Amino acid sequence: xxxxxxxxxxxxxxxxxxxxxxxxxxxxxxxxxxxxxxxxxxxxxxxxxxxxxxxxxxxxxxxxxxxxxxxxxxxxxxxxxxxxxxxxxxxxxxxxxxxxxxxxxxxxxxxxxxxxxxxxxxxxxxxxxxxxxxxxxxxxxxxxxxxxxxxxxxxxxxxxxxxxxxxxxxxxxxxxxxxxxxxxxxxxxxxxxxxxxxxxxxxxxxxxxxxxxxxxxxxxxxxxxxxxxxxxxxxxxxxxxxxxxxxxxxxxxxxxxxxxxxxxxxxxxxxxxxxxxxxxxxxxxxxxxxxxxxxxxxxxxxxxxxxxxxxxxxxxxxxxx
Amino acid sequence: xxxxxxxxxxxxxxxxxxxxxxxxxxxxxxxxxxxxxxxxxxxxxxxxxxxxxxxxxxxxxxxxxxxxxxxxxxxxxxxxxxxxxxxxxxxxxxxxxxxxxxxxxxxxxxxxxxxxxxxxxxxxxxxxxxxxxxxxxxxxxxxxxxxxxxxxxxxxxxxxxxxxxxxxxxxxxxxxxxxxxxxxxxxxxxxxxxxxxxxxxxxxxxxxxxxxxxxxxxxxxxxxxxxxxxxxxxxxxxxxxxxxxxxxxxxxxxxxxxxxxxxxxxxxxxxxxxxxxxxxxxx
Numbered sequence: 001x002x003x004x005x006x007x008x009x010x011x012x013x014x015x016x017x018x019x020x021x022x023x024x025x026x027x028x029x030x031x032x033x034x035x036x037x038x039x040x041x042x043x044x045x046x047x048x049x050x051x052x053x054x055x056x057x058x059x060x061x062x063x064x065x066x067x068x069x070x071x072x073x074x075x076x077x078x079x080x081x082x083x084x085x086x087x088x089x090x091x092x093x094x095x096x097x098x099x100x101x102x103x104x105x106x107x108x109x110x111x112x113x114x115x116x117x118x119x120x121x122x123x124x125x126x127x128x129x130x131x132x133x134x135x136x137x138x139x140x141x142x143x144x145x146x147x148x149x150x151x152x153x154x155x156x157x158x159x160x161x162x163x164x165x166x167x168x169x170x171x172x173x174x175x176x177x178x179x180x181x182x183x184x185x186x187x188x189x190x191x192x193x194x195x196x197x198x199x200x201x202x203x204x205x206x207x208x209x210x211x212x213x214x215x216x217x218x219x220x221x222x223x224x225x226x227x228x229x230x231x232x233x234x235x236x237x238x239x240x241x242x243x244x245x246x247x248x249x250x251x252x253x254x255x256x257x258x259x260x261x262x263x264x265x266x267x268x269x270x271x272x273x274x275x276x277x278x279x280x281x282x283x284x285x286x287x288x289x290x291x292x293x294x295x296x297x298x299x300x301x302x303x304x305x306x307x308x309x310x311x312x313x314x315x316x317x318x319x320x321x
Numbered sequence: 322x323x324x325x326x327x328x329x330x331x332x333x334x335x336x337x338x339x340x341x342x343x344x345x346x347x348x349x350x351x352x353x354x355x356x357x358x359x360x361x362x363x364x365x366x367x368x369x370x371x372x373x374x375x376x377x378x379x380x381x382x383x384x385x386x387x388x389x390x391x392x393x394x395x396x397x398x399x400x401x402x403x404x405x406x407x408x409x410x411x412x413x414x415x416x417x418x419x420x421x422x423x424x425x426x427x428x429x430x431x432x433x434x435x436x437x438x439x440x441x442x443x444x445x446x447x448x449x450x451x452x453x454x455x456x457x458x459x460x461x462x463x464x465x466x467x468x469x470x471x472x473x474x475x476x477x478x479x480x481x482x483x484x485x486x487x488x489x490x491x492x493x494x495x496x497x498x499x500x501x502x503x504x505x506x507x508x509x510x511x512x513x514x515x516x517x518x519x520x521x522x523x524x525x526x527x528x529x530x531x532x533x534x535x536x537x538x539x540x541x542x543x544x545x546x547x548x549x550x551x552x553x554x555x556x557x558x559x560x561x562x563x564x565x566x567x568x569x570x571x572x573x574x575x576x577x578x579x580x581x582x583x584x585x586x587x588x589x590x591x592x593x594x595x596x597x598x599x600x601x602x603x604x
Contacts (some may be wrong), residue, residue: 005503005532005581006503006532006536007502007503007581010499010502011502014499017499046350049348049350049352052352053352059529061532061533061536062533063498063499063536064499066495067498067499069354069355070494070495070496072352072354073346073354073355073356073442074494076348076352076354076442077436077438077442077443077444078444080442080443080444089447162402163401163402163403164401164402164405165402166402166406167401167402167403167404167405167406167409168401168402168405170405170406170409171405171406171408171409171412172405174409174413175409175412175413178413178455178458179458181455181458182455182456182457182458182459183458183459183462184459185456185459185482185486186459190459243486256485259485259486260485260486260487260488262486263448263449263452263486263487263488264448266452266486267448267449267451267452267487268448270451270452270455271448271451285402
């Protein structure tokens with residue numbers, strides 16, 4: 001009588017395991033292989049799963065079980081992994097998932113709007129009525145510089161300056177929005193703070209520039225990109241608050257599950273906001289400072305605000321996917 | 322006054338989760354895998370490597386732009402615009418791009434054999450990657466990833482806030498090695514084998530213990546090897562009617578040889594999971 005040992009088991013199946021290993025080592029992802037190879041891979045994966053279960057029950061050595069465990073685990077990851085990103089998915093996000101997620105969380109979006117535009121208009125009106133208020137919020141030097149910046153109507157700059165500013169806006173504004181979103185995980189507090197803070201600062205600056213008599217210049221400048229930028233920042237804050245609220249009202253789940261459940265919607269919202277802010281940066285860099293006549297800028301801005309409103313309300317309605 | 326029936330302080334519920342750093346994942350096929358969770362030290366190291374790489378990229382872009390600026394091909398403004406965009410992409414996009422293209426790995430993670438996976442052991446998708454990396458901005462607060470480290474220390478799977486929201490974890494991809502076949506050295510002599518019965522009375526559990534012991538022999542010190550062998554060999558020797566054991570581990574090796582090679586030269590039947598493992602004479 002003979003006993004079947006680990007060595008015999010290894011000898012009988014080693015070539016199959018090695019084959020699977022070489023497939024896993026390849027640089028190409030699984031979906032890029034031929035159909036025959038993929039089905040061979042799936043079969044090998046199932047066989048290795050069987051071997052793993054067998055090795056465990058047969059009480060084979062820890063090394064062998066660990067080897068099969070890791071091999072089956074990696075094969076599982078490769079086999080069940082979808083392609084992480086497809087262009088179609090990005091399109092689907094912008095045309096459906098993002099506006100839908102935003103509408104699902106319309107309360108958070110509403111609150112974020114209040115938190116931003118409330119202080120914005122309050123600071124704006126306070127500054128117009130009591131110009132001293134601006135000095136309490138921001139340093140005098142900064143306010144003067146802002147007022148001087150808008151002393152002349154924009155009459156177009158060189159391409160280089162436009163590009164520099166566009167780059168600066170990408171770096172600065174999207175960074176602010178992302179931080180506004182991420183800090184929402186702290187029970188929503190971070191997002192609320194950044195919304196209030198940005199509302200106050202932007203309102204004060206615009207109010208002060210109007211007070212100094214350059215109101216038309218600054219409003220003509222911001223009206224275009226504001227449609228994308230302000231909406232983008234508010235949506236980032238809303239996404240952060242959805243996350244924070246998931247920690248407070250868990251709907252009967254554990255806090256962790258509740259947090260994870262909001263992940264897909266929150267992800268769609270922040271990616272949508274990111275795209276809007278990216279558009280805003282280029283509008284702000286190239287369109288807003290151009291020498292185009294103010295009436296044209298105002299009409300275009302009105303069109304953009306309307307377009308965004310329609311997009312957020314209508315896009316992705318109907319259809320099941 | 323403390324109520325007399327309070328004994329809670331000394332009673333402890335046995336933990337349902339083993340106290341180790343592996344995550345068990347069960348697939349629809351009812352196969353369980355174990356992933357080794359990456360600890361904070363390993364992740365911090367991977368982070369530092371990525372930080373250095375990011376620094377070098379920024380530096381390289383900076384040099385490149387200065388050169389193009391000197392040569393006069395681009396205006397100053399365009400260079401600064403490009404630098405600002407590059408900084409943004411490296412600050413927020415580095416991890417997103419690499420984890421998307423390399424399925425959950427960055428250069429730093431790759432060097433330390435780390436990978437981001439979904440909690441079910443699946444590959445990460447773009448949504449998760451964006452979430453876990455944007456939330457770095459919260460984990461990093463108030464500097465040097467303090468919140469992230471705190472959250473990781475409280476979580477059994479060492480997840481930071483970004484991982485919690487995205488439903489991901491970072492695992493160490495261990496590449497298990499296939500051990501060498503067991504060879505008894507020096508080969509058993511016929512004289513040695515003659516001292517053994519043709520069917521040594523060994524239970525399946527004892528056989529397993531012997532096999533595990535022999536596989537570990539090369540990695541043990543001689544003293545430890547003897548100590549372990551002495552635990553089993555005298556019992557077996559007594560059962561086989563041997564008066565005393567001179568070399569305990571040699572005896573175990575011989576028993577293993579007799580049980581596996583046997584006396585007759587029967588061709589090895591292929592062991593398959595379906596048929597199960599044939600049992601020895603002890604059933």
